[in-house]
Amino acid sequence: MEASEIKKRLEELLSSELVWKIGEKQTGDGWVEIPLEKWTEACRLARDDEKLLFEFLRALSGVDRPGENNIELVAHLFSYRHRHAVVLKTKVSRENPVAASVCSVWPAAEWYEREIFDLLGVNFREHPDLRRILLPEDWPGHPLRKDYQQPASYRGIPTSRPAPEGSAS
Amino acid sequence: MSEILQSSGERQELVLNMGPHHPSTHGVLRFVVHTDGEIMRRAVPDIGYLHRGLEKLAEGCSWAGYMPFTDRVNYLEAMFTNLAYARAVEKLLALEIPPRAQYLRVMACELNRIASHCITLGCIAMDLGAFTPFVYLLRERETINDLIEELCGNRITHNYMRIGGVAFDVDESWLKKVSAFLYHFEPVIAEFESLIVANEILAKRMAGVGVICAADAVAWGLVGPNLRASGVDFDLRRDQPYAAYDGLQFSVPVGRDGWVHPDSVVGDCYQRFLVRVEEMRQACKILRQCIAALPSGEIMAKVPKALRPPRGEAYAAVEGARGEIGCYVVSDGGPQPYRVKWRSSSFSSMSIIEHISRGLMIADLVAVIATLDVIAPETDR
Secondary structure (H helix, E strand, O other): OOHHHHHHHHHHHHOOOOEEEOOOOOOOOOEEEOOHHHHHHHHHHHHHOOOOOOOEEEEEEEEEEHHHOEEEEEEEEEEOOOOEEEEEEEEEEOOOOEEEOOOOOOOOHHHHHHHHHHHHOOEEEOOOOOOOOOOOOOOOOOOOOOOOOOOOEEOOEEOOOOOOOOOOO | OEEEEEEEOOEEEEEEEEOOOOOOOOOOOEEEEEEEOOEEEEEEEEOOOOOOOHHHHHOOOOOHHHHHHHHOOOOOOHHHHHHHHHHHHHHHHOOOOOHHHHHHHHHHHHHHHHHHHHHHHHHHHHHOOOOHHHHHHHHHHHHHHHHHHHHHOOOOOOOOEEOOEEOOOOOHHHHHHHHHHHHHHHHHHHHHHHHHHOOHHHHHHHOOOOOOOHHHHHHOOOOHHHHHHOOOOOOHHHHOOOOOHHHOOOOOOOOOOOOOOOOOOOOOHHHHHHHHHHHHHHHHHHHHHHHHHOOOOOOEOOOOOOOOOOOEEEEEEEEEOOEEEEEEEEEOOOOOOOEEEEEOHHHHHHHOHHHHOOOOEHHHHHHHHHHHOOOHHHHHO
16 A cells, blocks of 8 residues: 555544655655554554554654654554555653553564663553663663763763873864 | 572572573673573563664764764674665665666675674574584685675675765676685585584474464564564565665575474474575575676765755665664754664564563573574664
8 A cells, every 4th residue: 555545544544634744855754643642543453454454563763852842753564464664653742751552562562662761761651561671770861862961970980981192082 | 690589389480690691692681581490481681781872873973974883783784784774864865876886785785694694503503502513604704704805895894885875896806706605605505404404403402492473473573584484475675675686586485394304393493594594595696696787887876975865754674684674764954863763683583582482491592592693782782
């Protein structure tokens, strides 16, 4: 299916209007925006509907947008049986970043959501094991947020070091 | 290193740490293994030891300047990670890549695939107690590293792809050397098969062990050889062709019951091993076709010096040695990437281990890690 048909099908299934967007010069990938409260439902329908069958979650990522005061969750989906792909997005606020987990739809999401929790500080409701995955448990802050300041030291270990003598910088 | 955590009924659960430094983990990662005697109740992977913040680093680089960092995503697959990033940015810029560059990309990737599979297959055998095949295959990989060094000057972190093409052209003598290597290497695969593949002890260590059914493989996002070993016939090179793969002939090996050994079933460790052996043969076939069909012409598209892709985003995937490597780039129209995200095959392979470890022997965990081919730096990025 083409992107526009996929969007139309999702609108039918969710019985609400959805927004389709693409980059300013129509290059790259377009995406379908899903309201936050319908996120899990939309994902489940995208996986189960006979015409969509997005059984493969390629990646689940987060993008911080301080200008719009929200964090985007981006799901790249692919269907092995129909050989088509789609990008779904939803937005959570930066102050209270909570979304429903999609672990029950794709088990692969469990680690992706842990990664988003770790690096962007988004909380996922009904996640079975939400804890940091890449950084240590006591690491301060979430590095992929745009306003993140790297601490000068971690447990007494400096995070930067002076340039070696004779080097250019 | 171990502690008795809890006793459930009359049986006691022993919690063991496997790693962070362990001969079979090839890199720094840890498994917290809950055992009941020799049987595992579950093995929980603990990752992050090799996190280098490669996604955050992108936000401080120019678009072109991030290329050398992509080498570091996976030290065995630098060509593929290069290509995934280059393709994602090219998609945003809507660039047309010259045909010669497309063929050179395929050649570089297939050489890289053979080199990576050499390490993987050698390590599987080594982890299961056979050291010799590892050394044999490492020798072959050295030759490939020499070829790639001649191609781009680097042996491990290639930095060969560019946004818009490739960095260096090749001449006749290099093509002859690749051709000579293929004549030498194809018999080596046969030798490897007679030495180790059909070996009863090795086959018994893997056949019927760590079985992943197709539904689980898809749900947990396994890709590439791991997915195909579970019986899903999908290969990005064939099914969503990119670079020059559209015009090339090759077959895609898929797992089947009783392959080579009567005990082997679709989705077990042995099938993951066999798929990779066959893929090396197919890579040789692709390389021969590329040498014969290499078109002449430019190796770089016309790309402005200071790249500023238009606002938007793109996801590009390539079929790496471990399966789909995806790169998701977001541009805000500025001189630096706004966000780069890596979809790495090891990350999803690692996440399924806890699920399939239930009821396995501790010794089988080694076979599972080795055949799923998880690379710690790729998981942690």
